Amino acid sequence: MNTRIRKFKESMKNENLDGFIIKNPINIRYFTGLNLEGTFLINKTENILLTDGRYIEEAHQLITISDEIIVHDIAQYQEYDYINIFAECDKVGFEDNYITYSNYTKLIRTFRIKEAVEANLLIDKMREIKDDNEIKNIEIACNITDECFLYLQDFIKIGMTEKQIAFEIYKFFIEHKAEGIAFDTIVASGKNSSKPHAIPTDKKIEFGDIILIDFGAKYKGYCADMTRTIFVGKVTDIQKNIYKLVLDTQNRALNKMKSNADTKEISEYVKNEFSFNNFEFIHALGHGVGLDIHEKPFFSTRFNNKLRLNMVVTDEPGIYIPNEFGIRIEDTVLINNMEPRVLTKSNKNITIIKG
Amino acid sequence: MNTRIRKFKESMKNENLDGFIIKNPINIRYFTGLNLEGTFLINKTENILLTDGRYIEEAHQLITISDEIIVHDIAQYQEYDYINIFAECDKVGFEDNYITYSNYTKLIRTFRIKEAVEANLLIDKMREIKDDNEIKNIEIACNITDECFLYLQDFIKIGMTEKQIAFEIYKFFIEHKAEGIAFDTIVASGKNSSKPHAIPTDKKIEFGDIILIDFGAKYKGYCADMTRTIFVGKVTDIQKNIYKLVLDTQNRALNKMKSNADTKEISEYVKNEFSFNNFEFIHALGHGVGLDIHEKPFFSTRFNNKLRLNMVVTDEPGIYIPNEFGIRIEDTVLINNMEPRVLTKSNKNITIIKG
Numbered sequence: 030m031n032t033r034i035r036k037f038k039e040s041m042k043n044e045n046l047d048g049f050i051i052k053n054p055i056n057i058r059y060f061t062g063l064n065l066e067g068t069f070l071i072n073k074t075e076n077i078l079l080t081d082g083r084y085i086e087e088a089h090q091l092i093t094i095s096d097e098i099i100v101h102d103i104a105q106y107q108e109y110d111y112i113n114i115f116a117e118c119d120k121v122g123f124e125d126n127y128i129t130y131s132n133y134t135k136l137i138r139t140f141r142i143k144e145a146v147e148a149n150l151l152i153d154k155m156r157e158i159k160d161d162n163e164i165k166n167i168e169i170a171c172n173i174t175d176e177c178f179l180y181l182q183d184f185i186k187i188g189m190t191e192k193q194i195a196f197e198i199y200k201f202f203i204e205h206k207a208e209g210i211a212f213d214t215i216v217a218s219g220k221n222s223s224k225p226h227a228i229p230t231d232k233k234i235e236f237g238d239i240i241l242i243d244f245g246a247k248y249k250g251y252c253a254d255m256t257r258t259i260f261v262g263k264v265t266d267i268q269k270n271i272y273k274l275v276l277d278t279q280n281r282a283l284n285k286m287k288s289n290a291d292t293k294e295i296s297e298y299v300k301n302e303f304s305f306n307n308f309e310f311i312h313a314l315g316h317g318v319g320l321d322i323h324e325k326p327f328f329s330t331r332f333n334n335k336l337r338l339n340m341v342v343t344d345e346p347g348i349y350i351p352n353e354f355g356i357r358i359e360d361t362v363l364i365n366n367m368e369p370r371v372l373t374k375s376n377k378n379i380t381i382i383k384g
Numbered sequence: 385m386n387t388r389i390r391k392f393k394e395s396m397k398n399e400n401l402d403g404f405i406i407k408n409p410i411n412i413r414y415f416t417g418l419n420l421e422g423t424f425l426i427n428k429t430e431n432i433l434l435t436d437g438r439y440i441e442e443a444h445q446l447i448t449i450s451d452e453i454i455v456h457d458i459a460q461y462q463e464y465d466y467i468n469i470f471a472e473c474d475k476v477g478f479e480d481n482y483i484t485y486s487n488y489t490k491l492i493r494t495f496r497i498k499e500a501v502e503a504n505l506l507i508d509k510m511r512e513i514k515d516d517n518e519i520k521n522i523e524i525a526c527n528i529t530d531e532c533f534l535y536l537q538d539f540i541k542i543g544m545t546e547k548q549i550a551f552e553i554y555k556f557f558i559e560h561k562a563e564g565i566a567f568d569t570i571v572a573s574g575k576n577s578s579k580p581h582a583i584p585t586d587k588k589i590e591f592g593d594i595i596l597i598d599f600g601a602k603y604k605g606y607c608a609d610m611t612r613t614i615f616v617g618k619v620t621d622i623q624k625n626i627y628k629l630v631l632d633t634q635n636r637a638l639n640k641m642k643s644n645a646d647t648k649e650i651s652e653y654v655k656n657e658f659s660f661n662n663f664e665f666i667h668a669l670g671h672g673v674g675l676d677i678h679e680k681p682f683f684s685t686r687f688n689n690k691l692r693l694n695m696v697v698t699d700e701p702g703i704y705i706p707n708e709f710g711i712r713i714e715d716t717v718l719i720n721n722m723e724p725r726v727l728t729k730s731n732k733n734i735t736i737i738k739g
Contacts, residue, residue, distance in 0.1 A: 064583070082666040083581035086706060125486040130478070131502060133485045147486060196558050203551050226438035228419070311437040351441060 031097045033155075034060055034076055040151055041071070047118035048072045049148070050136055053127040055320045056152050058250055061098055063088055068103075070114050077114060079103045115140050122148030153325045157317060159339050163251060164363060167318065167341055170211065170253035171361055171372040173246040177201045178257055178375040187236055187261065187384040191216040191229040194242070202246045211252035212322040215243035222258070222355040225312050225347060234384060236262040239354045245322070245361070252322045254343050255373040256359035261384040271308075271348050272356050272379055278302045279358045279377075282314065283344050286362055286369045292326055292334040299346045300330055308348045315343040318361055340364040341372070386452045388510075389415055389431055395506055396426070402473035403427045404503070405491055408482040410675045411507050413605055416453055418443055423458075425469050432469060434458045470495050477503030508680045512672060513694050518606060519718060522673065522696055525566065525608035526716055526727040528601040532556045533612055533730040542591055542616065542739040546571040546584035549597070557601045566607035567677040570598035577613070577710040580667050580702060589739060591617040594709045600677070600716070607677045609698050610728040611714035616739040626663075626703050627711050627734055633657045634713045634732075637669065638699050641717055641724045647681055647689040654701045655685055663703045670698040673716055695719040696727070 037060070041049060051057055051069040057078070058064050065088060067080030076098045080088055088100045101110075115121050123136065125147035137145055159167065180201055185194055195214040202210060217227035218234050222241040234240065238261045245253035258272070278299050285295045296314045303310045314328040318341050326334040326342065336342070342364065347357030358377055362369040392415065396404060406412055406424040412433070413419050420443060422435030431453045435443055443455045456465075470476050478491065480502035492500055514522065535556055540549055550569040557565060572582035573589050577596040589595065593616045600608035613630075615623070633654050640650045651669045658665045669683040673696050681689040681697065691697070697719065702712030713732055717724040 083579075086579060123485075126484050128485050129481055130483050130485055130488045131480040131504065149486065192558055196555055199554065200551055203547055224438075224441060 030095060031060075031076075033160075034071070034097060037152070037155060038071065040155065041122065044122070044146075044148065044151060046120050046122045046146060046148060046151075048115045048121040050121060050123045050128075050140070051152070052132065052136075053124050055250075056124065056127075056156075059152075059156060059320055061092070061096065063091060064250065072114060072118055075099060075114075077101060079106060111139050112141050115142060118143070120144045120146050122146045122151060124149045124152065126153075156319055157325050157340055158337060159319060159341055159363075163319060164339065164341070166249045166251035167253065167361065167363075168372055170207065170246045170248035170251050171255070171374075173202060173205050173207050173248065174244065174253040174255050175373060175375045176205060177244070177246070178242075178255070181242065182259070182380065182382050185234060185240065185259075185261075185382060185384060187234050189234050190231050191218055191221070191234075192231060194234075194240075195229040195244075198242075198244050205246075207246035207248050208250065209247050211245035211247040211254065215241065215256075217241045217355070218261075220352055220354065223349045223351050223353055225349055225355065225357070234261060236384065239268065239356065241355055241357055243357065243359065250320050252318050252320070253373065254318050254322060254345075254359060254361050255375065256345055256347075256357045257375055257377070257380070258356045258358060259380045259382055261382055264379060264381055268354065268356070269379065271350075274303070274306055274308075275346055275348055275356050275358050276377055278346050279344055279360070282346065283360065283362060283371065284368060286336060286342065286344060286364060288336060288338045288364055288366045290336045292328040292336060293330060293332060296328045296330045303346070303348060310346065311349060312347065315345055317342050336364050338364060338366060385450060386415070386431075388515075389426070389452060392507070392510060393426065395510065396477065399477070399501075399503065399506060401475050401477045401501060401503060401506075403470045403476040404506075405476060405478045405483075405495070406507070407487065407491075408479050410605075411479065411482075411511075414507075414511060414675055416447070416451065418446060419605065427469060427473055430454060430469075432456060434461060466494050467496050470497060473498070475499045475501050477501045477506060479504045479507065481508075511674055512680045513692060514674060514696050514718075515694075518674060519694065519696070521604045521606035522608065522716065522718075523727055525562065525601045525603035525606050526610070526729075528557060528560045528562050528603065529599065529608040529610050530728060530730045531560060532599070532601070533597075533610070536597070537614070537735065537737050540589060540595065540616075540737060540739060542589050544589050545586045546573055546576070546589075547586060549589075549595075550584040550599075553597075553599050560601075562601035562603050563605065564602050566600035566602040566609060570596065570611075572596045572710070573616075575707055575709065578704045578706050578708055580704055580710065580712070589616060591739065594623065594711065596710055596712055598712065598714065605675050607673050607675070608728065609673050609677060609700075609714060609716050610730065611700055611702075611712045612730055612732070612735070613711045613713060614735045614737055616737055619734060619736055623709065623711070624734065626705075629658070629661055629663075630701055630703055630711050630713050631732055633701050634699055634715070637701065638715065638717065638726065639723060641691060641697065641699060641719060643691060643693045643719055643721045645691045647683040647691060648685060648687060651683045651685045658701070658703060665701065666704060667702065670700055670714075672697050691719050693719060693721060 345359030700714030
């Protein structure tokens, strides 16, 4: 039995939706387990996956009766079939956050949709809460990331480039059963660490550098997200103080992350803590993690969002001194009723590597 | 002087567009040279780039007066500023192929757009024709890819996994001045090569395997795209015959690719050639290559498209015997008035590696 689709059909019913069009490959993977491009169509009686020559063989191989999904090759589909799918549907939901404007107009024409309803939120809300299988996969992704961080502390040497380190991370992941990287790895050393979103460069690691590493493995489609900031050879008093402030704030924010807590309040706490110490907090505190590296819920000081049991989110405060250095510490955590379960377990004490 | 923006403003004029909203980071990179997320706004007198804390420092550093672009931090932007940008614009173009439906409704509200016009095509049409600088970058990306193929013929050994080879390609690119891979590398060996869109697996290379490698480097944002199919230890007569058919067809299609030629006619030529030999051609013959790995023009047997001077496209016929093997040969080519300039120069003769 496909419990995810069944559960989704219940929430469709609650919203008076008779049908749904899913195009986002990540959502298709969520409901079907298949990693492909296509169109997944849900009506009251059927779940139809349309895909093309590139994927059809694999889809037929992997889908079983218990998946409750019918697979069709789009090349064999006729106008009549298209019109037929939603013929008895008044309201059909679509992914307004994913479907492009031109795709939207095309889908409405192709399937003769009577009323298309912006309904991305319905899938997002379901994906926010992770089931056991999802938690297991994220946990494995986090474990691989932890192992990699341990490895890096030995591997990183003065004279290596940021790109070499980023590349080694990719290699480590691939060699340790990961599907790949969950997002573009950040390895930012020295001044580069003052840019929160730096891209690895040919800059060589030097004695006295800070190295900010934001990275995560992907396992069976599920992402890990962790940042550690380490020091090469030495750490200055200013750096030490800022590191402590970031770490203490990160830990205290972590303790606030429990079911029913508000992401806005936790974000404000961090912002105020930093501003009290005359630092500005220039990015968001965290975000949900799952099949997407950034998904709901998002942390913001502008919007309220309740944390709920079995959400998986990041906790990633950072302080950046322009043109000097930046320090960010980030964990991926599973929300519980009391304190969260931290899925990334790497050491957060000040780490000085010999390099 | 920013020639691309000036040229684009002329085509806006021809379409009676007074303004344009650009959100696609690839298009932002095309017009500004900056690799970031944000919103690029064009009206009759100004070109305004709105971006956020993650990128603002870098944008200010890289943009010079000759870029004719004003950079603003979105955090400092007020409702008044938003409304002001398109206040004197009747028709404002937007990227209907990129903007999601929900973003579309949001942009219209935020900027109080009087009439939003689906106008992705205007940018696509311009990006189809490459300028000298773009051709130079694609050429470099292709050179790195060629060098990598030479290296792989020595590197690949029996017992290695497809993933290891894919990883070595990434490493080679990074170590040879590439930004990274232009798309997810395909390394498909043995039976796996019969799936045109295979993902590298843990399958080990065996004696007698076919290996289909579809890969390309990215250089300064620009992509290369090449496929070579090689043999490990031996090649059967059937494989040899199919290889020859694919290669001859690929070469003959290549010779047809010149300014004013029609992509539909060339696609049909390949389809008929294969079908005459009792093989089905199950994917498209080619596509444009540039900042995107797949961009206009697309080759299809259903739509007419004229090739034009300085387009860069792929030529990639393939034959796939389900559950047995597949053979594809692909080059990236620059369209000229007479025969095209082939930018990927790797050997296409039957290659048997010792492994």
